[in-house]
Amino acid sequence: MTEAGAVWSERDTSPSKIEEALRELLKERRAKGEAYAPARVLNLIVIADREWRGEVLNRLEKVGRYHASRTIVCTVEEGRTEIDAWVAMEAEEEDIVAGKLAIAREEVVVEVGTKHLEHLDRIVDPLVVTDLPTLVWSPHGHPEAVDSLLGLAQIVLLDSVTEADAKAAVARAADLTERAYVVDLAWLRSTPWRERVAASFDPPRWREELYDINAITVRYCPDSEVAAALLVGWLADRLGWDPGPLTDGDGLLRGTATAADHDVEITLQADPTMSIPGLAGLTLGARSGLELSLDRGEGGLLARRRTPDGHESSWTVLGASRGEAGILGEGIRQALLRDKVYGPALHAATDMVCLA
């Protein structure tokens, strides 16, 4: 994918000059007779440490078609007192060559110091497109900057697995859900798993078993405990379980949820062979003896089912890995939607990890 763009940059600049540069770039392109239409979908504000700027920009570059229409990356550097900025307007080169209407995206990089973070909104506010939904993502912490932006951003993108531990992760997510709509990448990584569990129990023959689940084991990447807790939280919410606290023992986290007329054993098991964030697998057992497992496999998820009469079968549930760039892109897309299920799942997960 080649891109053609126009660029502006200035040292020791100001938000009003940056905003003016954005307008001028569009005017310049149009004056050249190029048919540009600036995309107007979403503002994305990213707060990233200066030393990780390249990695963050690289991740954003790979989200493909889910680019925000205006991306404002604030790189943070200890001790910096001046604001430097770089602005680019980009479009698909093939669209320009073909004489088609080229959809233009705008990217702004603003270099700020830690002293600017508490009032980062004063710098960013003139740069966002008014009336568009605004999403803020701060992958390296800086909660004070996120807090300062909550007046102009309606959506916060976070990745709960990057927090120090599951307790801190659910606490932070729960705090943010009080003040903004939260899109949690840890939750989005579980989407294919949730879809598959839902599909497995969709045929009437298996639907009844859903209410008889009495054991769940979730396997996860060692730093993704919160992702496992969210998945169990989802099941607890959807099936009416009351989950109790998880306790640590033998390298496993165990707990019990109370269903209508039975208990559900919960086991969270870190899988040290799993190197990418998220889930590695899950096993659900029902009182009838039915057991269903899903694990990562080639070309999708490897599913295994043992029926109450002992019949075993396995198959692949087809699906390509989205990769971390795909997950981030999905997070940006989800900013425009509203997932009513995350909040209750987070609440149930909080009961499990915070009461422990």
Place this chain on the structure above:
Amino acid sequence: MTTAPPRAEQENPLAEGLERLPIRPTIFTIFGATGDLSRRKLLPALYNLAHDGALPERFHLIGTSRSDMPHGDFQEMARNAILEFSRRKPDPKVLDKLLESARFVGGDFDDDTVYDQIAELQQEFDEEADIVFNRAFYLSTAPQFFPVIVERLGEHALDHHDGADVRVVIEKPIGTNLSEARELNRRVLAVLDESQVFRIDHYLGKETVQNILAMRFANQMFEPIWNRNYVDYVQITAAEDLGIGSRAGYYDKAGALRDLVQNHMLQLLSLLCMEPPVSFSAADVRDEKVKVLHAIPPPHPADVDKIAIRAQYVRGVVGGEEVPGYLEEEGVPPDSKTPTYVALRLEVDNWRWAGVPIYVRTGKRLARKVTEIVVTLKPVPHLAFDQDGSVGVQPNQIVLSVQPNEGVSLSIGAKIPGTKMRIRPVNMEFLYGTSFLSESPEAYERLITDAMRGDATLFPRNDEVEAQWAICDPILAAWEADDSPLATYEAGSSGPKEADQLLLPGHRWRAI
């Protein structure tokens, strides 16, 4: 006192909030699996659904066609088709898994052994999984085989299965006239229930077509003016810059009216003109669409010339290159009278639309490729502004663009900067590309999943198809009885000048 249904029949509580609702395990059988449509559209659509995790959790593919080949050769053919035509580069592992269980059954479509073998394969898949798969049959064959295949399915008891849903997807064309459509529907519905039949009109799978309903019924501003009091006339255009390519065999028998108007364009018309449905369910939407079609009076044979014109393209220049005329295209009989351009003036005789002309036109080898609907409002009743030195106040137009620049634009009069109060039209634009992050999914991907899920909202019902033919039949009959020479238009032009004869005073065709 009412009792709650058993839990097995209640809504799946885990489906709440999921964007992709579960689809039950399915065996998908394509008749005509080695044909052009299958290779270009169906197999790539299945791959892309697999890539996105949107196929049923358990899925098997069976291909059939008249040629015979081992399963491995079919898998290889399908792989090559997907590699060539998929909208994204395939993931080799997903592709391998999709095709590893694909099976092939060769033989004529009226050959009983074909159906015996399909039944055996379905049973094997059921037994191996210890479940009962749903069955979906996709008829991607020449239309004369549609009833033959459905009847054979019935004779071999493949039209139903205990514990499973059996569905049949039928490609267009549904007949070549009203009596053929009725006969096909009769033969199909003698075997299947209407709820099992999914007639493909791939236009309905396009996001921009579905957006007609969103625009009309999710916005307060359009519906109050969507009637004869405010709308002056409507134009529906489906223009193509290409010729007939290698499709002479099909196209010369069909012509423009059958190829595009009878199905896609009348569907667009019914979506544009229908009353608000009670819900977006298949029954409610289709009930409202068919009412519109029934409100279009089929023309009397003597009046066909007044409301319909046809033409054929002759040699011309497209994009700077000289291209042959229709009669010079490979495979076209030199004396063919098949129209490659059709324009109609229709009316919808109901309270909402009576008296509003609805112009429909389509053609091949026109100036450019565009599919759009233009709703032109009546002029303002009194104009206080000076029109000297300006193009003046033009009636507002709402343009729903289906392709290529998907979106909606609204033309409004605005003041030209300066000391005088001069007006000219300017556009307010909504473009899909600038307003949504995601691309529109391929129409076939959407329709295949809907058919497997059993959602018929985007598939025309039998009575719709017959109502569409009822409108076109008298026109076709009149043309077939008419020996006078066809009008012509130059390839690369905007169509024949004769199309202007259909326009009522004050109306004009929007430039293609």
